[in-house]
Amino acid sequence: MATTTAPKSPTSTKSARAAKSGANNRRWALIFAGAAILVFVFYQYLLPHLDQSVKSVFDSWLPISTLEESLVWIICAIGLNIVVGYAGLLDLGYVAFWAIGGYTAGWLMSSFFNNVDFSFFGVIPPQPGGIHINFWIVLVIAAAFCALWGVIIGAPTLRLKGDYLAIVTLGFGEIIPQVFYNGDCIGPACWNVSNGTQGIYPVDSMNAPKILPGMKGATLGIFDQPYKYIFFCLVAALCVFVSLRIREGRLGRAWLAIREDELAASMMGVPLMRTKLAAYAVGAAMGGFGGVIFAEYVGGVVPDRFNFSISITLLAMVVLGGMGNVWGVMVGALVLAWINATGLKQIGVTFNQVFHTSINFPANNYLLFGGILVLMMLFRRAGLFPEMRTKAVLEEDEVADDAGGTHLSDPEEVTA
Amino acid sequence: MAISAAQPVTTEDLALSAQRITVKFGGLVAVNDVTFDIPDKGIVSLIGPNGAGKTTFFNVLTGLYAPSAGTVTLDGQNITAMAPHKIAKLGMGRTFQNIRLFATMTAEENVLVAMHSHTKAGITSTVLRLPSQRREERESSDAALELLDFVGIGKRYDEYARNLSYGDQRRLEIARALALRPKVLLLDEPTAGMNPQESAAFVGFVHRVRDEKEVSILLIEHDMSVVMRVSERVTVMDRGEKISEGTPDEVRNDQRVVEAYLGRTGTEGSAR
Numbered sequence: 001m002a003t004t005t006a007p008k009s010p011t012s013t014k015s016a017r018a019a020k021s022g023a024n025n026r027r028w029a030l031i032f033a034g035a036a037i038l039v040f041v042f043y044q045y046l047l048p049h050l051d052q053s054v055k056s057v058f059d060s061w062l063p064i065s066t067l068e069e070s071l072v073w074i075i076c077a078i079g080l081n082i083v084v085g086y087a088g089l090l091d092l093g094y095v096a097f098w099a100i101g102g103y104t105a106g107w108l109m110s111s112f113f114n115n116v117d118f119s120f121f122g123v124i125p126p127q128p129g130g131i132h133i134n135f136w137i138v139l140v141i142a143a144a145f146c147a148l149w150g151v152i153i154g155a156p157t158l159r160l161k162g163d164y165l166a167i168v169t170l171g172f173g174e175i176i177p178q179v180f181y182n183g184d185c186i187g188p189a190c191w192n193v194s195n196g197t198q199g200i201y202p203v204d205s206m207n208a209p210k211i212l213p214g215m216k217g218a219t220l221g222i223f224d225q226p227y228k229y230i231f232f233c234l235v236a237a238l239c240v241f242v243s244l245r246i247r248e249g250r251l252g253r254a255w256l257a258i259r260e261d262e263l264a265a266s267m268m269g270v271p272l273m274r275t276k277l278a279a280y281a282v283g284a285a286m287g288g289f290g291g292v293i294f295a296e297y298v299g300g301v302v303p304d305r306f307n308f309s310i311s312i313t314l315l316a317m318v319v320l321g322g323m324g325n326v327w328g329v330m331v332g333a334l335v336l337a338w339i340n341a342t343g344l345k346q347i348g349v350t351f352n353q354v355f356h357t358s359i360n361f362p363a364n365n366y367l368l369f370g371g372i373l374v375l376m377m378l379f380r381r382a383g384l385f386p387e388m389r390t391k392a393v394l395e396e397d398e399v400a401d402d403a404g405g406t407h408l409s410d411p412e413e414v415t416a
Numbered sequence: 417m418a419i420s421a422a423q424p425v426t427t428e429d430l431a432l433s434a435q436r437i438t439v440k441f442g443g444l445v446a447v448n449d450v451t452f453d454i455p456d457k458g459i460v461s462l463i464g465p466n467g468a469g470k471t472t473f474f475n476v477l478t479g480l481y482a483p484s485a486g487t488v489t490l491d492g493q494n495i496t497a498m499a500p501h502k503i504a505k506l507g508m509g510r511t512f513q514n515i516r517l518f519a520t521m522t523a524e525e526n527v528l529v530a531m532h533s534h535t536k537a538g539i540t541s542t543v544l545r546l547p548s549q550r551r552e553e554r555e556s557s558d559a560a561l562e563l564l565d566f567v568g569i570g571k572r573y574d575e576y577a578r579n580l581s582y583g584d585q586r587r588l589e590i591a592r593a594l595a596l597r598p599k600v601l602l603l604d605e606p607t608a609g610m611n612p613q614e615s616a617a618f619v620g621f622v623h624r625v626r627d628e629k630e631v632s633i634l635l636i637e638h639d640m641s642v643v644m645r646v647s648e649r650v651t652v653m654d655r656g657e658k659i660s661e662g663t664p665d666e667v668r669n670d671q672r673v674v675e676a677y678l679g680r681t682g683t684e685g686s687a688r
């Protein structure tokens with residue numbers, strides 16, 4: 001083994017790959033930020049002045065409410081991407097965190113606890129009663145609370161691997177919404193923690209600083225949709241930022257190492273439990289953001305909105321976009337959220353008009369999602385926008401398949 | 417410095433001591449009552465025919481398997497059945513018989529992963545890129561590149577592990593293990609797949625690792641020419657049992673060792 005120590009100064013070498021990925025991130029960030037601002041300006045300042053026919057096209061094909069809702073999906077998908085894409089842990093119950101986040105907003109931003117009267121930089125209620133905390137503070141509280149629940153759920157389940165983990169997370173994803181469903185009478189004292197099937201309604205309008213032209217009040221209600229949208233964008237941006245920063249650091253490398261080869265990672269001093277719990281906690285915190293924003297978007301929380309299909313849809317978004325690549329995941333979330341909320345219905349309406357049929361398209365959305373997933377697995381397994389390292393590997397594989405290149409063997413097949 | 421092989425060693429001079437280790441897989445006794453020491457800054461080898469239990473023994477030392485019986489002591493501390501990451505942190509670095517790198521991470525990143533246990537940056541400082549985190553990243557990166565230089569693949573630091581040549585992957589595994597700043601380095605068949613020239617150069621390399629990184633080294637090795645030249649002491653296992661131990665010359669002339677190797681057909685490591 002030739003081991004001449006080449007004299008060179010390591011500090012001067014800046015990894016070409018790191019530089020490339022930095023440039024890539026900047027480009028995507030610019031695209032998304034630009035698009036978000038354009039959309040906001042268009043919907044807030046231009047659209048109201050346009051012709052009625054233009055308005056109705058946008059109303060039916062891309063209403064602002066769909067964009068708002070898609071931000072909830074984007075935020076949750078970014079969170080799930082941390083668990084699934086970064087750390088390689090299959091989680092089929094992510095909806096639990098979305099629900100917990102939603103109910104946190106329900107508890108802290110409504111008159112639900114009407115035997116107390118507590119307000120903290122929040123909405124002044126018409127009648128006294130309830131807890132009314134500032135939206136932004138609730139975001140932080142929900143994130144922390146969900147992170148805690150991520151640890152509570154993760155601690156017993158993360159010892160399991162692969163399929164078993166998936167099944168147990170699926171269980172938790174079912175249990176937690178059920179708790180809210182039946183939460184109007186819990187324990188011998190019959191505590192009401194969720195109003196049961198009725199849900200908690202209404203949730204306070206969000207507080208927002210008056211920093212944008214045309215903003216009227218200190219809170220944003222149903223007539224301030226574009227403003228809400230742009231503030232939701234800020235939360236999504238924060239999630240992206242946190243994802244990217246962590247990914248580049250010590251913890252992100254540990255996640256990646258676990259995803260690549262858990263056993264080798266543990267032998268190299270990476271504490272598996274702790275590191276996986278961190279992924280769960282960070283992912284859950286973002287689910288908390290998503291939940292609060294969802295409650296704000298809907299104006300309340302009802303338990304039947306949190307079912308298994310949400311976990312699956314989120315997973316489909318992550319897979320479609322490109323596991324591990326936060327930008328791809330955002331695109332995936334945007335596309336599927338749009339199809340889900342508006343696209344399929346509109347395509348159906350158009351299709352039925354043209355062909356004089358009466359097919360119920362939205363009823364078949366899971367058929368479509370399933371089809372997309374199958375096609376993805378067949379033709380583009382790494383997603384629409386694979387993360388750079390996966391992409392490099394895929395491209396090299398195509399070359400190597402012809403050239404017979406050397407590869408590391410699949411870690412699963414190898415014993416230590 | 418190395419302890420002269422024939423001289424008995426006292427416990428204080430031991431980097432690692434495994435006492436009466438037994439490992440059972442169901443009915444199969446893969447390791448049977450094996451006692452084994454690595455002297456401080458020593459270079460010792462573990463040899464034996466295929467299936468002798470060598471890798472299994474490694475896996476006990478690194479905490480992957482809990483032994484059915486016996487204790488392992490690293491630098492005076494009992495580490496029996498401790499979690500692998502804790503043992504790694506206490507100073508046990510290893511490589512794998514079948515290379516187990518983090519395939520889609522670069523060479524540098526692979527080494528950085530192994531620095532996890534002696535770096536500190538948490539989520540907040542990473543997200544905010546606090547000065548402390550940036551300094552730690554810089555220092556880690558410098559140290560990683562130095563290690564890659566040390567094993568001779570400094571120029572390839574930015575290459576994905578899976579794209580490195582086989583020999584370079586083996587080097588990277590050693591660099592990664594050294595990033596733990598280990599007291600004991602366990603190498604499982606490090607010369608597998610090397611050509612004779614590379615194997616010959618490897619002997620010098622092992623000495624350099626021991627001297628410059630001040631580690632004690634245990635190798636599992638099938639190439640007898642390497643074993644004879646690199647080891648201060650050799651331990652021979654066969655069917656889970658320790659059948660011989662001593663200097664390379666003593667072991668080479670031990671009748672039981674010759675029998676263990678010749679008695680089996682189809683083993684690649686016949687005593688030369």
Ligand SMILES: Nc1ncnc2c1ncn2[C@@H]1O[C@H](COP(=O)(O)OP(=O)(O)OP(=O)(O)O)[C@@H](O)[C@H]1O
Nearest residue numbers: 441444446464465466467468469470471472473513
């Ligand atoms: N996880 C396991 N479960 C069951 N049996 C195992 C396991 N690991 C190893 N064995 C068995 O234990 C015995 C010893 O295997 P081990 O891998 O330790 O041998 P080795 O000396 O490293 O051989 P080689 O030179 O081929 O690497 C073998 O019979 C093997 O099949």
Ligand SMILES: [Mg+2]
Nearest residue numbers: 470471472513
């Ligand atoms: Mg082996």
